[in-house]
Structures are given as C-alpha cells and as structure tokens.
Amino acid sequence: MQQYPQPLERLISELKKLPGVGRVSAERFAFYLLNQETEQVRRLSQALVQVKERIHPCAQCFNYAEEQLCPVCSDPKRDRSLICVVSHPQELLKLERTHDYRGLYHVLGGLLSPINDVHPEDLRIAELLQRLKSEQVREVILALDPVVEGEATGMYLARAIKPLGIQVSQIAYGVPVGRDLAFADELTLSRALQGRVPI
Amino acid sequence: MQQYPQPLERLISELKKLPGVGRVSAERFAFYLLNQETEQVRRLSQALVQVKERIHPCAQCFNYAEEQLCPVCSDPKRDRSLICVVSHPQELLKLERTHDYRGLYHVLGGLLSPINDVHPEDLRIAELLQRLKSEQVREVILALDPVVEGEATGMYLARAIKPLGIQVSQIAYGVPVGRDLAFADELTLSRALQGRVPI
Numbered sequence: 001m002q003q004y005p006q007p008l009e010r011l012i013s014e015l016k017k018l019p020g021v022g023r024v025s026a027e028r029f030a031f032y033l034l035n036q037e038t039e040q041v042r043r044l045s046q047a048l049v050q051v052k053e054r055i056h057p058c059a060q061c062f063n064y065a066e067e068q069l070c071p072v073c074s075d076p077k078r079d080r081s082l083i084c085v086v087s088h089p090q091e092l093l094k095l096e097r098t099h100d101y102r103g104l105y106h107v108l109g110g111l112l113s114p115i116n117d118v119h120p121e122d123l124r125i126a127e128l129l130q131r132l133k134s135e136q137v138r139e140v141i142l143a144l145d146p147v148v149e150g151e152a153t154g155m156y157l158a159r160a161i162k163p164l165g166i167q168v169s170q171i172a173y174g175v176p177v178g179r180d181l182a183f184a185d186e187l188t189l190s191r192a193l194q195g196r197v198p199i
Numbered sequence: 200m201q202q203y204p205q206p207l208e209r210l211i212s213e214l215k216k217l218p219g220v221g222r223v224s225a226e227r228f229a230f231y232l233l234n235q236e237t238e239q240v241r242r243l244s245q246a247l248v249q250v251k252e253r254i255h256p257c258a259q260c261f262n263y264a265e266e267q268l269c270p271v272c273s274d275p276k277r278d279r280s281l282i283c284v285v286s287h288p289q290e291l292l293k294l295e296r297t298h299d300y301r302g303l304y305h306v307l308g309g310l311l312s313p314i315n316d317v318h319p320e321d322l323r324i325a326e327l328l329q330r331l332k333s334e335q336v337r338e339v340i341l342a343l344d345p346v347v348e349g350e351a352t353g354m355y356l357a358r359a360i361k362p363l364g365i366q367v368s369q370i371a372y373g374v375p376v377g378r379d380l381a382f383a384d385e386l387t388l389s390r391a392l393q394g395r396v397p398i
Binding site (some may be wrong): 003004005006007008011014015017018019020025027028029030031032033034039040042043044045046047048049050051052054055064065066085088089091093136159 | 202203204205206207209210213214216217218219224226227228229230231232233237239240241242243244245246247248249250251252254255263264266288289292303
C-alpha cells in the first residue's frame, strides 16, 4: 500500500488545484476534513455547489449577483449618473465599505495586458460603452490597479469614453493614509506630489 | 452592499475552517473557485462527500480503508507476527513507501497528552492489546513521533505489552528529533526501521 485510498487521493488532487496550495497543504486540508464531522464536510461541499449555482454576473454591471441585478444596481437610491469602473467584484466591495460612493459600478473582469493575451474584447468594455450610450451618465470614475496594466486600461477607456461627452476621472494616486511617509515607495510619492491639492 | 452575496460568504466561512487558512486565503480560494468551470467545482464538491462516505477506519488496524480491512491487513503476503504502531495513517503510508517493512500496523489515533486531555482510553490502545492477545504476534515496533508525547506513549505501551511476553522495540533515533514523523524523508525512516532497538 503506497498510496492513500483513491477517494482521499482524489480529494488531495482537487485541493491541490487551489491557488498557492501544494501537495503538503492539500494533504493537510484533506486529513483535516477526513477527521471532521460528516456534517461539516457536507456543508463545505454544498457551499461549493451553491456558489456556482446561485451566483452569476449582474446583467448590468457584472458584479456578483443572486438576482438578475446585483444589490447595487437594484438599489433605487443609487446615483445613476455616476459609474465607477473596477476590474473585479472584490474591489467593488472594498469601495462599498468606504460608504463614500453612491453611484453605480461596472466590472471589467480584468485589465488589458497584451503580454498575457488580454485584449479589449476579452473585457466588458463594449458592455460599458453600451451602457454609457443608453443611460444618462455624467461621469465615469476609473478605480483600476495602479500598475502598468491598470494605467493602460484607463488610457484606453478614457479615449473611448471622452468622445461620448462624458467626464472621465481617476481615483487619486497618493500615499496610503495611516502609514509613515517613509514606507511609501518613490513612484507613489512622485504621484502624490503631482496630484497635490490646495488646502 | 457591504457583503458578498450570501452563497459566497458561506463558502468563504467554510473554507476559513481549513487549518492555516485565514479570511484572505479563504477569499482567494472562493474567488478562484467562482471563476472555474462548474464541472471542476463539482468535482471538488463530490470528492469531499466521497472521502467521508467511502473512507472509514480499517476494522483491524484503524488505517484508512475503503473495504472492511485496509490494503495492508487484507494482503496475505504480510508478516502477521509483526505489528508497527503509529499515531496516524499518514505515518503508516510514509513507512510503506520505504519498502522495508512487511508486517502489519496499528494506528493509535494520536499520542498520550494529559495536558491536552488525551488519555489511554482516547487512543486505540485497548484494541491493540486485544489484537496482541488474540493473534500470534512476535514483536511490536513503536514508530511514534520523537517528541515528549510520543515517548510517553511508547513507555506506556511497552509497560502494557511486555507482560504479554511480546518483544517491544522502537524505531531508532535516526529520525530528526523534535519534528513530526510525517516530515521525515524515506531514507531516514528506512534507517530508523533497521536500527530499531529493544526497550
């Protein structure tokens, strides 16, 4: 006997597919689960199936949704003249937690990256432009990762949106609040200087 | 909207129960799974259920088994006069991979640890003694973690087994002391088996 029983090997090999999980961690998870109550393992098993069955992209903004529209899009109190563009639903949630933004969102599904073969047609850019043409939107706020791909995506979007007569803005790049200035990298500081505001 | 949809939150909270997995890793796993094909997520879900449905302790040695007896116990070529005592099935598999041991095993299910409230009746010690009384066993080899609890468990077992007229030995301290047995490499384990000493 030089292998675990087949169902255990299969579980280990499925767990190994999780990001950052190697053989050792996968075995650790599998043994842990094997020693848990059947009910707990069943809950995880069902949560997996339900997440795929019940969650799908919002028909309007591509945020995660259980209904046709996500909670943001279906909220009548939201300002429909503002659309904040993010790459993933995780970032949308982060922005929601600030309690500062009351507009709608649009989730691109990634960032442009020719090196990784991600082109405009791979993102929900056409869907965004369609929304801008059919809805009364005053301003599009870009909240994309401050990396090369994020900036390239922002440039591309700005060029596509401006001809529609809609204002395009971008969240400020600057030093993170609550940390020593000495920890900020030079590029961030440089951007923070460029984006200085009168007080 | 300050929370993920409920099925996603539920999956994250179930994944967070895995050993060493915090909120950040659990979210990473959940987002990864949400972006996978339904078929892949279903495979993991089914693997979880099957591991609990199809794997149970071997009726004789408490190794993982799909049948009533595990592959080792049901192998007629095994030397039934030798029983190697381990704490968990993982260690049994490590020993199997050395190709050096042709006897049977007994899986205790842990190590004695009064501090953590693990007492003799919490381990399969009575079942081991029962096996020794009813089978023709010549020698019991202790292959327990070289930590305080492993040594205490070994001492306890030696004291209980010796009156039965059965030799008790212990794998040699070729294994690196102070680390879990599961981390030992196969060569070290093989040497430790060969160099076992009577106690």
